[in-house]
Structures are given as C-alpha cells and as structure tokens.
Amino acid sequence: MRLYxxxxxxxxxxxxxxxxxxxxxxxxxxxxxxxxxxxxKSLDPPGVEDMYSGIIASQVYEGLFQYHPYARPFKxxxxxxxxxxxxxxxxxxxxxxxxxxxxxxxxxxxxxGKGREVVAQDFVYCFKRFAHPSVQSKGWWxxxxxxxxxxxxxxxxxxxxxxxxxxxxxxxxxQGIENHVKGLEALGPHTLRxxxxxxxxxxxxxxxxxxxxxxxxxxxxxxxxxxxxxxVGTGPFMVKSFNPVYRVILKKNPTYREVHVPDxxxxxxxxxxxxxxxxxxxxxxxxxxxxPLPLVDGMEMRFILEDQPRWLYFKSGYLDFLIPPxxxxxxxxxxxxxxxxxxxxxxxxxxxVETGTVYTCxxxxxxxxxxxNLRRAISLALDHxxxxxxxxxxxxxxxxxxxxxxxxxxxxxxxxxxSDGSAWVEKAKEYLKKAGYPGGLRKDGKRLTLTYESAGASxxxxxxxxxxxxxxxxxxxxxxxxxxxxxxxxGKMRKKQFxxxxxxxxxxxxxxxxxxxxxxxxxxxxxxxxxxxHNARFDRLYRKxxxxxxxxxxxxxxxxxxxxxxEEVPWVPRVHRLxxxxxxxxxxGMKYTQVNYQFWRYLDLDLALRxxxxxAWNRVFGGGKE
Amino acid sequence: MIGFVVKxxxxxxxxxxxxxxxxxxxxxxxAGDPVSIKLGKIAKEGQRKALAKKMGxxxxxxxxxxxxxVQTVTLDFGxxxxxxxxxxxxxxRGVGPTLSLSIPAFLAGAFLSIALALxxxxxxxxxxxxxxxxxxxxxxSISSLVYILVLQWLLADRxxxxxxxxxxxxxxxxxxxxxxxxxxxxxxxxxxxxYFRTVALEEIGRDYVRTARxxxxxxxxxxxxxxxxxxxxxxxxxxxxxxxxxxxxxxLLEIFFGIPGLGSTxxxxxxxxxxxIIKAFTMLGTVMFILxxxxxxxxxxxxxxxxRLS
Numbered sequence: 001m002r003l004y005x006x007x008x009x010x011x012x013x014x015x016x017x018x019x020x021x022x023x024x025x026x027x028x029x030x031x032x033x034x035x036x037x038x039x040x041k042s043l044d045p046p047g048v049e050d051m052y053s054g055i056i057a058s059q060v061y062e063g064l065f066q067y068h069p070y071a072r073p074f075k076x077x078x079x080x081x082x083x084x085x086x087x088x089x090x091x092x093x094x095x096x097x098x099x100x101x102x103x104x105x106x107x108x109x110x111x112x113g114k115g116r117e118v119v120a121q122d123f124v125y126c127f128k129r130f131a132h133p134s135v136q137s138k139g140w141w142x143x144x145x146x147x148x149x150x151x152x153x154x155x156x157x158x159x160x161x162x163x164x165x166x167x168x169x170x171x172x173x174x175q176g177i178e179n180h181v182k183g184l185e186a187l188g189p190h191t192l193r194x195x196x197x198x199x200x201x202x203x204x205x206x207x208x209x210x211x212x213x214x215x216x217x218x219x220x221x222x223x224x225x226x227x228x229x230x231x232v233g234t235g236p237f238m239v240k241s242f243n244p245v246y247r248v249i250l251k252k253n254p255t256y257r258e259v260h261v262p263d264x265x266x267x268x269x270x271x272x273x274x275x276x277x278x279x280x281x282x283x284x285x286x287x288x289x290x291x292p293l294p295l296v297d298g299m300e301m302r303f304i305l306e307d308q309p310r311w312l313y314f315k316s317g318y319l320d321f322l323i324p325p326x327x328x329x330x331x332x333x334x335x336x337x338x339x340x341x342x343x344x345x346x347x348x349x350x351x352x353v354e355t356g357t358v359y360t361c362x363x364x365x366x367x368x369x370x371x372x373n374l375r376r377a378i379s380l381a382l383d384h385x386x387x388x389x390x391x392x393x394x395x396x397x398x399x400x401x402x403x404x405x406x407x408x409x410x411x412x413x414x415x416x417x418x419s420d421g422s423a424w425v426e427k428a429k430e431y432l433k434k435a436g437y438p439g440g441l442r443k444d445g446k447r448l449t450l451t452y453e454s455a456g457a458s459x460x461x462x463x464x465x466x467x468x469x470x471x472x473x474x475x476x477x478x479x480x481x482x483x484x485x486x487x488x489x490x491g492k493m494r495k496k497q498f499x500x501x502x503x504x505x506x507x508x509x510x511x512x513x514x515x516x517x518x519x520x521x522x523x524x525x526x527x528x529x530x531x532x533x534h535n536a537r538f539d540r541l542y543r544k545x546x547x548x549x550x551x552x553x554x555x556x557x558x559x560x561x562x563x564x565x566x567e568e569v570p571w572v573p574r575v576h577r578l579x580x581x582x583x584x585x586x587x588x589g590m591k592y593t594q595v596n597y598q599f600w601r602y603l604d605l606d607l608a609l610r611x612x613x614x615x616a617w618n619r620v621f622g623g624g625k626e
Numbered sequence: 627m628i629g630f631v632v633k634x635x636x637x638x639x640x641x642x643x644x645x646x647x648x649x650x651x652x653x654x655x656x657a658g659d660p661v662s663i664k665l666g667k668i669a670k671e672g673q674r675k676a677l678a679k680k681m682g683x684x685x686x687x688x689x690x691x692x693x694x695x696v697q698t699v700t701l702d703f704g705x706x707x708x709x710x711x712x713x714x715x716x717x718x719r720g721v722g723p724t725l726s727l728s729i730p731a732f733l734a735g736a737f738l739s740i741a742l743a744l745x746x747x748x749x750x751x752x753x754x755x756x757x758x759x760x761x762x763x764x765x766x767s768i769s770s771l772v773y774i775l776v777l778q779w780l781l782a783d784r785x786x787x788x789x790x791x792x793x794x795x796x797x798x799x800x801x802x803x804x805x806x807x808x809x810x811x812x813x814x815x816x817x818x819x820x821y822f823r824t825v826a827l828e829e830i831g832r833d834y835v836r837t838a839r840x841x842x843x844x845x846x847x848x849x850x851x852x853x854x855x856x857x858x859x860x861x862x863x864x865x866x867x868x869x870x871x872x873x874x875x876x877x878l879l880e881i882f883f884g885i886p887g888l889g890s891t892x893x894x895x896x897x898x899x900x901x902x903i904i905k906a907f908t909m910l911g912t913v914m915f916i917l918x919x920x921x922x923x924x925x926x927x928x929x930x931x932x933x934r935l936s
Contacts (some may be wrong), residue, residue, distance in 0.1 A: 004865065020801065021786040021789055021790070023790065025798065041709050042709055042710070136676070136677060136680070158676070225710060228710065228711075229711075243886055244711070245719070245720070245886045245894070246793060253685070302791070302792070304884060305890075306776065306881055308775055308779070309778065309790050309791035309882055309884065311777070312779065312782065312783045312790045312791075312793075313790055316783065318790070378773060391894060409716065496660070526674075605694070618784065618786050620787060621785050621786065622786060
C-alpha cells in the first residue's frame with residue numbers, strides 16, 4: 001500500500017516542480033508579444049491574402065507606399081518611393097523615383113549573404129511574378145486589366161505553359177517571366193514607370209498592399225516553394241523562426257535604413273493635411289515620435305485559435321494587446337466601460353469603427369425579389385436596433401449607408417430604414433401590399449415564403465437567421481433558414497441559387513469603390529456581385545468615378561451611388577462593427593486599425609514595467625491579482 | 627502466423643477501399659467548393675477553372691477516386707490546398723509535438739488505470755471501490771471540453787501552476803504538455819478504470835487466487851504476479867487498439883494548449899476543407915487501425931497459448 005501512495009506523490013511533486021506559468025522562457029530583449037486568432041497562409045507576397053499573413057508580411061516587406069500609422073482619414077506616404085510620383089495629364093502614366101541605398105535584408109540567397117541594393121527592376125520582377133498564372137494569386141483582381149499589356153502577358157504565359165505540357169515538357173516555375181510587359185518599365189536603376197490602361201485612382205492604395213511588396217529574385221530562386229516560409233524583404237524586421245501552425249518570431253533587421261516615426265511637433269513636413277496630430281499627441285499616441293525604427297528588438301506572434309487561452313494570456317500579461325473575444329466582452333467592458341480590474345491594472349481601451357459593413361444581400365435576379373417594393377418592405381421590417389443591442393451586445397453602429405462613416409462617400413440617408421434602426425412594421429406592410437403581397441399572401445392565397453442563407457452554424461449565425469425570420473414574420477412573410485459552409489454559400493451565390501444571404505464586407509483599401517464594385521452590373525455573378533444588381537445609372541456613375549482621382553467631386557458621385565443603393569435596396573446595410581482593443585499599460589504608441597498592418601512596427605514597450613507587472617500578476621496561487 | 631497476417635491484410639483491402647470511397651463522397655457532398663476558398667471573394671471564371679484543373683477537381687469522381695487510391699499506395703498525398711506545403715512535410719512537422727504529449731499521457735494513463743483497477747478490485751464493495759467507480763462514471767459523463775476549459779482556467783490561470791498555452795521543442799516541451807497530459811490521463815482513467823476493474827474482478831474470483839491465498843502468498847504477490855499476468859491479455863488488447871489514436875493526436879487538447887501537432891493540423895484542415903490533409907489523415911488512421919487490430923490478435927495468441935491463429 002505504501003508503494004501505491006508514494007509513486008503518485010513523487011510523480012506529482014516532480015510534475016509540479018517542473019512547471020511554471022511563463023510561456024516565454026529564456027526570452028531576451030524587448031520583444032512584443034501578440035496573439036493572432038488564425039493561422040497565416042503564406043508569407044510570399046502574392047500569397048498574402050489573409051489578415052494574419054498580412055500582419056507578419058507587413059513587418060518584413062515594404063512596397064512603394066505605406067499607410068501613415070496615425071493619420072485618419074487614412075493617408076499614404078512613400079515607403080520605397082522617394083516621393084509622390086509624377087502622374088501624366090491623362091492619369092495613365094506614373095513615374096516613380098525610388099529611394100537610393102535601400103538594401104534587402106542579409107540572407108544566404110545573396111552572394112556572401114549580404115543584402116544587395118533594391119533597384120527598379122526588382123519591382124518589375126515582383127509585379128510580373130504577382131501576375132504570373134502559375135503563382136495563382138488571390139489578389140490578381142487588383143491589377144486585372146489595369147496595367148498596359150499585363151493581361152496579354154499573363155495570357156501568353158498560360159498558353160506557353162499549356163503548349164509545353166501538351167508537348168510533354170515540364171514548364172519552369174515562372175515560365176517566361178523574363179518577357180517584357182509594355183506597361184512595366186525600369187527606366188533606370190531607381191526609376192520605375194507604370195503605364196495604365198485607364199485612370200486607376202485606387203492604384204496608390206493597391207501599391208501599399210502586401211501583394212505588391214518588393215523582394216529579390218535570388219530568394220525566389222533559392223528557396224522555391226519554401227519562399228513562402230522564408231521571406232526576404234527590406235522592412236525593419238526579419239523572420240528568425242516560423243512555424244506555420246504555432247508562431248513566428250521576428251527579429252530586428254540590423255541593416256534597416258534610417259527611418260523615423262512621424263514627428264509633427266518638430267518636423268512640419270510630417271504634418272499631413274487633414275490629420276489632427278495635436279489630438280493624437282494629447283491622447284499620448286505620438287509618444288514614439290521622432291525615434292528611429294525598429295523600436296523593439298523583435299516580435300513574437302503566436303497563433304492562438306481558441307478564445308479562452310487567448311483571453312487568459314492577455315489577462316496574465318502575456319499579450320501586449322487584444323481584441324477581447326465576444327464571450328469575454330462583458331468581463332472586459334461591462335456596460336461599455338473598461339472593468340475596474342483592468343483600470344486598476346493600467347489597461348487602456350481603444351474603440352474603432354471597423355472599416356466594413358455587415359449587410360443582408362438580396363438577389364435582385366430572383367423572380368420574387370426582382371420586385372423593388374418587396375425589397376423595400378424587407379428593409380423596413382428589419383429591427384436593427386434590437387440586433388445591435390442583443391446580438392452585438394451594443395458593439396456595433398447602425399449602418400444606414402453601405403459606406404462606413406470614415407470613408408469618403410458616406411451619406412446619412414436611407415428612406416427604408418427608421419433613423420433609430422427599429423422596425424417600421426406599418427410602412428413595411430404598406431410596401432408589401434404595393435409589391436402585390438397584402439398581408440404577406442400571394443395571389444393564390446398562400447403565404448409568401450423566402451429563403452435566408454447563412455454561412456456557418458455558429459450560435460451567432462443561427463441567432464441572426466432566427467431574428468431575420470422573426471422580423472419578417474411580423475409582416476406576414478415566412479422565412480426558411482438554410483445553413484451552409486462558407487464554400488457552399490459562395491457556390492450558391494456564384495450560381496445565383498439563393499434569395500437572401502447574410503454577408504459582410506471588409507475593405508481591402510479605404511476607398512468606397514472597393515464596396516461599390518460589388519453592385520456594378522458587369523460584376524454580377526459568377527463575379528463578386530452576388531446581389532446581381534443592374535441599374536444603368538449606378539453603372540454609369542461607377543464608370544465615371546473610376547476615372548476620377550480622390551476629390552470632393554468624386555465623393556459626390558459616390559454619394560449618388562450610395563443613394564441609389566438605399567432606394568433600390570439590393571442590399572440592406574445592417575451594421576458597422578465596433579472593435580474594442582485592450583492595451584497593456586506598458587505598450588506605447590498604438591493607434592489600432594484593421595485596414596493596414598504596418599502600424600505594428602511603430603509600437604514600443606516599457607520592458608521594466610512589463611516585467612514587474614507580469615511577475616506580480618503570475619505568482620503561484622496568487623490568483624492573478626496585482 | 628505469417629499466413630494469418632497476410633490473410634487479415636487481404637481481408638482489410640475492401641475496408642480501405644470503402645473508407646476511401648466514403649471520404650471522397652463526404653468531401654464532395656458536404657465540404658463545398660475548395661476553389662472558392664482558395665480564390666476568395668473576387669475571382670473570375672477563367673481563374674476558377676485553371677485552379678480547379680491544378681487541384682485535379684476538373685476530373686470525374688471516378689478518376690479522382692483512382693488518384694486517391696494511387697496516393698494511398700504511394701503515400702504521397704501531394705500538397706496542402708491551404709498553404710501548398712507537402713502533406714508529408716506537414717506530417718513530420720506535427721508528429722513530434724503530438725507524440726511528446728500522447729506517449730507520456732498514454733503510459734501514465736495506462737499505469738494509473740491498471741494500478742487503480744487492481745486496487746479497487748482488491749477492495750471490491752468498499753468505500754474506495756464505490757468512490758472510484760462513481761468518479762469514473764462521472765468522468766466519462768462530462769464532456770472533455772469541460773475538463774479542458776475548467777482545468778486550464780483553474781490550474782493555469784488562477785493557480786498559475788502551468789503555462790496557459792504554448793510549446794517548446796526538446797526537453798522544454800514537458801512544461802507545456804504537463805497540463806494537457808494531466809487532462810488526458812484524467813479522461814483516459816475514467817474510461818479505462820471500469821473496464822480494467824471488471825477484468826481484474828473476474829480474475830480475482832478464480833480458483834487459482836483462492837489456492838494462492840491458501841498457500842499463504844502475500845496479497846501483493848498474488849495481485850502483481852498472478853492476477854496482473856492473467857489480466858494482461860484483455861488489457862494489452864485494449865491498449866494496443868488505442869495506439870493509432872496517439873498518432874492522430876487529440877485535436878481539442880492541442881488547439882486549446884497550443885501544441886503544434888497533428889491534431890491541431892487536422893482541425894485546421896477540416897476548417898479549411900483542405901482535402902489532401904484530410905485524405906492523408908483518414909487513410910493513415912485507417913491503416914494504423916487495421917495494423918494494430920491485427921497486432922492485438924497476434925499478441926493475444928502469443929500471451930495465451932490456448933488461442934490458435936487461423
């Protein structure tokens with residue numbers, strides 16, 4: 001019996017003795033700790049198609065432009081471009097001067113391991129590789145039909161590959177990449193000219209996307225497929241180790257050129273028009289102004305897919321900032337204010353409106369939903385206010401316009417929505433009658449039945465669908481609910497085999513065109529325009545806006561288009577979600593956004609304070625109290 | 627014996643073909659269109675067709691089934707559709723962390739279950755037996771997710787005894803797998819204890835135990851030398867059948883504790899409709915299950931001379 005007791009006791013003793021709560025054993029230097037809630041897919045720029053790959057890639061790579069880390073509305077600033085480019089009068093030719101003396105990060109792919117200077121030809125190579133058919137970039141749409149000769153070049157490569165395969169030969173990885181593209185020219189080592197097929201005002205936003213970052217052909221050739229896990233860029237950080245299912249550790253790039261955090265107080269040239277920098281300074285955001293990048297020795301990003309461990313990690317001080325999971329929102333921000341426990345700990349809260357829109361998509365080619373008055377009745381019957389209070393726990397703004405408030409083109413106008421977002425049942429019934437369905441009954445006396453499709457069977461999705469059905473039942477329409485996987489839903493939309501779907505759109509860049517394109521007639525299914533909306537005036541305005549640079553005139557055109565959408569109701573905008581970000585007391589200089597990920601490189605931390613706090617919060621049996 | 631093994635392997639070929647067929651059909655019916663996942667929100671028809679061709683999805687179902695069988699035989703399931711990494715590489719990347727959790731947890735769980743089973747069988751009907759049996763039933767009845775959520779919160783967050791989440795390769799792994807290991811052991815003891823107790827009870831009631839007691843042998847000697855030896859056949863059979871699951875891992879534990887193993891890989895593959903990984907894991911699981919079933923039969927015959935393989 002003694003044996004029975006002593007073995008478990010000894011095992012338990014050894015077991016506990018070997019354990020400690022610190023998940024970063026042996027860490028040295030100033031390392032930012034972040035948690036990503038999904039796995040990154042690829043660090044090869046043309047494959048950087050998701051937010052999480054984008055966050056990592058944006059610290060390692062750079063392109064011609066980058067987002068200003070603090071300015072709102074969003075502004076761009078030159079990254080590897082020396083300054084703003086020369087644009088021809090017709091807007092179709094853009095000439096960039098590149099910064100001189102910018103080097104790639106040191107890597108064994110170079111002779112002697114020393115990173116060479118970036119030249120214009122590198123951009124030509126990277127843009128061509130992005131367009132190459134064998135790379136299959138999900139982001140191809142950003143340049144599709146935009147650069148002179150690029151589509152023909154892409155098609156020629158596809159044919160060349162097909163011909164070689166037909167002849168039984170194996171095409172090379174980037175077959176024919178050396179062939180010339182008319183609209184992409186290196187005029188000198190530091191001069192790049194891009195010729196467009198037509199004016200493309202969004203191109204500068206596009207050039208700040210990770211897809212079009214610059215990298216050396218030597219790395220692609222050396223690492224082949226492994227290049228996706230072995231990035232070589234020009235940015236302030238480089239990859240020290242990367243496990244695609246666990247974490248990435250970035251270390252500072254020792255050869256990074258001299259770049260400083262914008263300092264509007266001391267450098268008048270940093271005061272961008274429209275940016276209220278004094279407000280940012282007052283809020284303590286500009287605490288790193290004027291300091292050279294990189295500000296920290298490295299970053300460790302862990303891919304924590306489940307909510308509970310991510311939440312507990314932050315509470316223990318092992319993450320420097322966090323968007324609290326939905327289930328922990330009440331604990332973190334009860335009644336919309338930061339919890340007393342977090343206030344005591346020095347945690348701060350930042351609230352931003354997400355650059356995106358949650359909406360209900362109505363298939364306007366459906367024989368029943370073709371009826372505009374029926375669509376209006378649906379819009380009027382929906383209770384957005386209830387949804388915000390109960391399904392979003394107040395963490396969303398009513399969306400009257402498909403364009404969010406911080407994007408040019410927003411208009412506070414929706415004739416088929418009450419100003420407080422509550423359901424307008426009587427008016428909805430009127431429109432239902434006008435539509436030919438009095439009391440929700442069809443001509444044959446049977447009840448009108450519509451189908452609502454949602455992607456995913458999460459509790460939230462089910463609640464959305466259930467509430468939608470309940471809202472429409474009040475005006476006499478029966479709703480059948482169908483749950484799909486995301487790919488199934490995309491498949492149905494592509495084939496126009498749906499009536500109503502609950503969807504959301506996150507902006508790829510902060511320009512209303514990015515969302516308006518979904519309602520442009522020629523983009524109807526199988527394109528991305530699932531509502532299959534065809535409105536001649538809307539299409540005309542879209543084509544007009546596509547030729548205009550950012551200006552008050554273009555904003556007016558966008559507003560006109562938003563007005564048409566509000567009146568014709570191919571979509572019912574529901575909400576713009578709010579993002580609440582919790583910041584640890586030691587984190588310095590953060591202004592959060594989801595539009596770009598370059599702001600991460602402008603973060604600094606007070607290491608001594610972190611050590612002190614984390615130690616206090618993690619005493620064994622200490623209960624996590626300070 | 628060789629004849630028996632060969633015969634059993636041949637009998638299991640239709641099982642493998644059936645599993646492959648069901649996997650294919652389920653994927654095509656339930657998982658939706660992987661091309662849509664890969665190309666996302668703005669893609670043209672030409673792009674879709676090209677990618678479908680590259681992924682082999684333009685072929686007929688019969689041809690895809692044929693490809694699947696060839697892949698199973700050659701053990702080359704191609705590249706992941708999600709990040710284009712070869713499936714083989716993904717497997718080797720994940721197998722270490724999975725085994726670093728599953729092997730010690732399996733051994734500790736087996737040791738504890740057997741020891742406790744002998745103990746409660748020896749004290750049959752006493753308070754210890756009743757308490758342990760009730761505990762085991764309660765253990766089986768509660769979802770493993772509840773154990774994970776509660777123990778992670780209690781032991782890692784409130785008591786700060788273990789890291790909440792994370793992993794280190796090498797010896798450092800122990801700190802990180804300790805808590806998930808503890809949960810694994812609790813879960814497996816709950817399941818195994820009742821079975822092993824029944825087996826031990828059956829043995830303790832046999833004539834030879836009475837004879838041994840009457841000869842004056844100590845209880846420890848009776849229990850460990852005689853009873854345990856005779857219990858070993860059903861115990862080994864049960865444990866051997868568990869082995870394939872050690873390799874596929876526990877995806878809940880791996881996801882919740884940040885262990886970059888095969889379980890979490892499978893979990894994300896299912897989420898992303900990453901068919902090459904799903905195919906590889908399904909077939910690997912099936913093959914291992916078949917092999918270990920045959921092994922358990924062989925061991926049965928080895929330990930019990932009364933059993934003849936035929």
